[in-house]
Amino acid sequence: MKIVIMAHCQGLAFANCVRALLPDHDVYYLSIYNAKNDEGKEQFIEWISSCDLILTIPLGSEWGPLATEKLTIRFPGRVRRFPAIAFGGYHPDISYIYMPDGSFVGSPLGDYNSTIAAAAYAAALPAEDALDLYNSLFFNRLGYFQEFERAKQWLLSICRSMGYDLSAEFDRWVRQGSFMHSVNHPKIIVSASIACETLRIANIPFDDTINLHDIVPDDQMNGPIWPVYPEISHRLGCSGSYIFKAPNHKNELWNYMDICTFVHESYRMYENIPKEVLLSTPLVRKAFDLMEATL
Structure with a gap:
């Protein structure tokens, strides 16, 4: 065949x-x-x-x-x-941000952006202050801790509509830890x-x-590997960190960075991106509005 x-x-x-x-x-x-x-x-x-x-x-x-x-x-x-698998339960901070021509706004991890970093840059917060926002309190306000169950139900529903009952498989994946490198890998x-x-x-x-x-x-x-933030991994019962892996070519040493480097590099890459472009993504706008209201 x-x-x-x-x-x-x-x-x-x-x-x-x-x-x-x-x-x-x-x-x-x-x-x-x-x-x-x-x-x-x-x-x-x-x-x-x-x-x-x-x-x-x-x-x-x-x-x-x-x-x-x-x-x-x-x-x-x-x-x-x-089914094509998309699941944001482990990585609710990832956002795609689009330029007016439809191309992606980039970050050190390719097309993936940190919602918090993008919103903080739009709010003119120093990178050091943006780093302080990666905490349980702000994650909870953004709904990050609720994303796992929402994403689970959405994924299983999509798969069922195509004739795939993956409920048992999903539970098996979870028992072995995070089953995603990012939201769609x-x-x-x-x-x-x-x-x-x-x-x-x-x-x-x-x-x-x-x-x-x-x-x-x-x-x-x-490709890029986005970490499961420790505050999230603790609640989900899997390992977590703030170590990001950038995309690499075959036979290259992999490029890792911590959250501090990632945020500072993201800020550098946003220097020529208009504020309204960053805020055109609903998740980034939501984070921006929370920052404006609470900081």
Whole structure:
């Protein structure tokens, strides 16, 4: 069987898990980032037309011929969705901030920004004062301690709508500690679970005794890794720190920084970003308003 997997940054780990479970099948991975223009989309269509099974994350109408609904019509019986995992319960401080042209405002961890750091910069607080806001009192005011349960219910609901009941798997993930590197980069334990469940739903037999964690590399570890803040980890029963890992290229030593360096570097990167841009993100605006009201 020829199987193709279409996804974003989570797709490679998922595809490697599927390939490990089905070593006698031809398993391929296509990154949707290579299909952003019409030519790229048509090349994808030409390539996947010969596949027996197309596994794809849900893609909307903005993806044109690659939209899941269109693929399902064009290749009846061959298309199956699998969930893209997003979970902010361990990292409620992460915000995406957009420039007017749609590009991302960056931080030392790529596209991820600290809500508190961005709001503090917009409020003209010195970096040293911003660092003082990383505490349980301010986290509680921002709703950080409530985010885990909200994110859990949202994730399980989305997965159930796609035919995936991950309640038991979720509990298993949690027992092993934080299962996310960031809000949308799951660890390999999650990718392995989704791969196994996808094959079960598709009625494709595989060896369920394989321990995927032992043989499939976690490529997401090359990307940014956001820490679980100790005040949050203590309540969730997992390990935590204020050590951030920046994205790295293959064969590079990894670049780590503490919260002090991260905030100061974020401030430096915000120097040419208008205040209104930072405050266009609702979470940053909420933190800013709390600062204005209490400091």
